[in-house]
Amino acid sequence: MNAIRKYLKRLPILFGVLLLNGLLIALLAIPPVQPAQAAPKKTKTPTRTPTPVSTSTPTPLAATPTPAGPICWSMVPAPDVPGYGAALRAIAGSSDNDLWAVGWFLENNSRHNLALHWNGSAWERVPVPDVAIGGVNGLYGVAAIAPNDVWAVGYAVGPSYQTVTLHWNGSAWQVVPSPNLTTPGSYNALNAVVAISSNDVWAVGGAPVDLGVYGRALLMHWDGSAWQLFPEPPEVINWYTTSRFGVAARASNDVWAVGEFSAWHWDGSTWSVPGGFSGQDLLGASSNVGTLWSAGTSGGYPTTHSYIHAFPNAQFFDGTSWQTTSPVREPGVDFGFDSIKVLSPSNVWAVGRAGKFVLTERWDGSQWTRVEAANGNPSPPADQAFGNRLYAVNGTSTGLWAVGSFDDAAGVERILIERYTCK
Numbered sequence: 001m002n003a004i005r006k007y008l009k010r011l012p013i014l015f016g017v018l019l020l021n022g023l024l025i026a027l028l029a030i031p032p033v034q035p036a037q038a039a040p041k042k043t044k045t046p047t048r049t050p051t052p053v054s055t056s057t058p059t060p061l062a063a064t065p066t067p068a069g070p071i072c073w074s075m076v077p078a079p080d081v082p083g084y085g086a087a088l089r090a091i092a093g094s095s096d097n098d099l100w101a102v103g104w105f106l107e108n109n110s111r112h113n114l115a116l117h118w119n120g121s122a123w124e125r126v127p128v129p130d131v132a133i134g135g136v137n138g139l140y141g142v143a144a145i146a147p148n149d150v151w152a153v154g155y156a157v158g159p160s161y162q163t164v165t166l167h168w169n170g171s172a173w174q175v176v177p178s179p180n181l182t183t184p185g186s187y188n189a190l191n192a193v194v195a196i197s198s199n200d201v202w203a204v205g206g207a208p209v210d211l212g213v214y215g216r217a218l219l220m221h222w223d224g225s226a227w228q229l230f231p232e233p234p235e236v237i238n239w240y241t242t243s244r245f246g247v248a249a250r251a252s253n254d255v256w257a258v259g260e261f262s263a264w265h266w267d268g269s270t271w272s273v274p275g276g277f278s279g280q281d282l283l284g285a286s287s288n289v290g291t292l293w294s295a296g297t298s299g300g301y302p303t304t305h306s307y308i309h310a311f312p313n314a315q316f317f318d319g320t321s322w323q324t325t326s327p328v329r330e331p332g333v334d335f336g337f338d339s340i341k342v343l344s345p346s347n348v349w350a351v352g353r354a355g356k357f358v359l360t361e362r363w364d365g366s367q368w369t370r371v372e373a374a375n376g377n378p379s380p381p382a383d384q385a386f387g388n389r390l391y392a393v394n395g396t397s398t399g400l401w402a403v404g405s406f407d408d409a410a411g412v413e414r415i416l417i418e419r420y421t422c423k
Contacts, residue, residue: 072422073360073373073402078415079116079125083107085413086114087405090152090192090392093118094144096399100168101392101417102128102139102152103403113137113166115152115173116415118401123417128166128173132158139166140209143195151222153203155189163188163218165203165227178203178220178227187215187243192284194247194255199224202266204257206243209283214241217264219257219271233264233271246339248285248292256317258282258294263322280313281336284350284392288342292317295350297336312337312361314350314368327361328370335359339392341400349393351402356380356387358416360402376406376416384411390418 086105093099097120105114115128130137135158144150148170156164165178180188190205201222207215219230236242244257244264253268260281264271282296298313312327312335327350329335337352337359346365353359357380360373373390380387390404400420405413 070422071372071374072420073358073371073418074421075374075376076123076417076419078417079123081105081114081125081415083112086415087413088114088116088391088403088415088417089138089140090142091394091401091403092142092144092150093395094146094150096120096396098144098147099395099399099401100142100144100150100152101401101403102142102154103405103415104138104154110134111136111138113139113152113154113164115139126173128152129175130156131162131164131175132156134158137164138208138210139164140189140191140205141193141203143193143201145195145198149198151193151195151201151203153190153193153205155187155205155208161186161188161208163190163203163205163220165190165222176227179229181216181218181229183216185214185216186218187211187213188218189215190218190220191243191245192247194249196249196252196255200252202247202249202255202257203227204244204247206259207241209243209245215243217242217244217257217259219244219264219266230271233273235273236262245281245283245296246285246294248287248294250287250290250292256285256287256292256294258285258296263294282313284337284339286340286342286348289344290319291342291345291348293340293342293348294322295337295340297352310334310336312350312352312359314340314348314363316348325363325368327368330354337361338390338404339394339402341393341395343397343400347397349400351390351393351404353387353389356384358388358390358402358404358418360390360393371422373402373418376414377408380407386413388416390416395420 083106088101088103091101099118101116103114113128139152139154141153150168152166154164163178165176187207189208190203191209193203195201203220205218207213244259246258249255255266257264280298285294293316295314299310311329315324333355337350340350348363358373360371375388388406390402393402395401402418404416
């Protein structure tokens with residue numbers, strides 16, 4: 001049984017491998033909507049070395065060591081979820097008493113979409129449809145406009161990869177048709193969504209954020225009646241990977257989509273790649289009151305003499321250029337941010353992992369400080385692959401939340417929900 005569970009937990013990766021070899025399609029004898037293909041051969045790559053982006057030399061931004069004090073992030077009970085494994089990948093809400101968290105769970109040899117709702121006093125599971133019946137389903141982004149106007153996005157594999165967009169109308173989740181890329185190297189997975197208004201929503205993706213593979217970018221817009229695909233910026237046409245993992249919007253003509261080594265900008269008519277941006281694996285973006293941040297992971301690659309551990313990356317756009325900051329890190333420990341939330345210019349939160357434990361840090365306008373958080377498994381064994389991790393942070397200054405997952409003592413992935421309680 002443990003072997004089966006471990007297999008299903010990595011089911012998306014196995015599907016990807018089968019698709020690449022063409023075996024799954026042959027076995028099922030179902031014509032693919034969009035075969036997952038290997039990324040095209042690299043003919044031209046973007047500049048791979050991050051460079052300073054400021055036109056002037058900014059004062060170094062300091063990081064403080066981990067403070068001794070209370071655990072400000074406390075675990076909140078999650079509702080029962082059937083099956084043998086689950087994770088939450090995104091959270092959003094229209095108010096402190098109306099929040100949605102989305103992800104997936106494993107049951108009956110399949111992976112299913114998962115949606116939880118916070119009503120102000122407790123989390124409850126709400127039925128949400130699958131797209132690939134008996135296959136792989138998962139939700140990775142959510143955006144709330146009003147209690148009766150919420151979007152969730154992700155992907156389904158059954159047998160080929162296809163985009164998934166779901167809409168909550170106040171009483172039920174419904175599948176909304178969404179387009180797919182047909183170009184080589186396309187995985188058709190949506191990783192994030194942002195809503196400016198009911199008729200102005202952007203969803204971005206490409207390769208699935210949890211597979212670590214290369215793919216072509218997805219840039220998709222909802223105009224109030226249908227989803228429409230937009231082309232990549234022309235200057236990235238020969239890049240071997242362009243997948244987008246995070247999206248943020250400051251206005252209808254000021255939208256940013258981030259991914260590996262680059263941030264793209266929508267000016268109301270076209271997507272472009274502005275210069276002066278540094279960063280490596282950028283997984284999240286957030287904006288508020290004109291403030292724009294991106295976050296992710298840097299490092300984590302071998303050198304000729306030693307192994308450089310991954311460390312968190314966070315930077316903000318000052319209106320002219322991107323300014324790099326220095327999140328807290330520990331030598332010899334793999335760190336990384338998966339999500340960032342801007343509450344104000346002096347109140348920014350980022351979450352992710354620190355080794356096998358959760359990571360939460362706060363920017364106060366001048367420096368990052370590590371803030372203690374609870375772990376679902378405070379003593380993960382050395383041979384456990386994942387441990388604890390927070391995938392998303394969202395909310396307000398009076399109701400801040402983070403969600404993710406942890407591996408229990410048996411190695412089964414479980415839901416992790418935390419709420420910020422310190423004042």
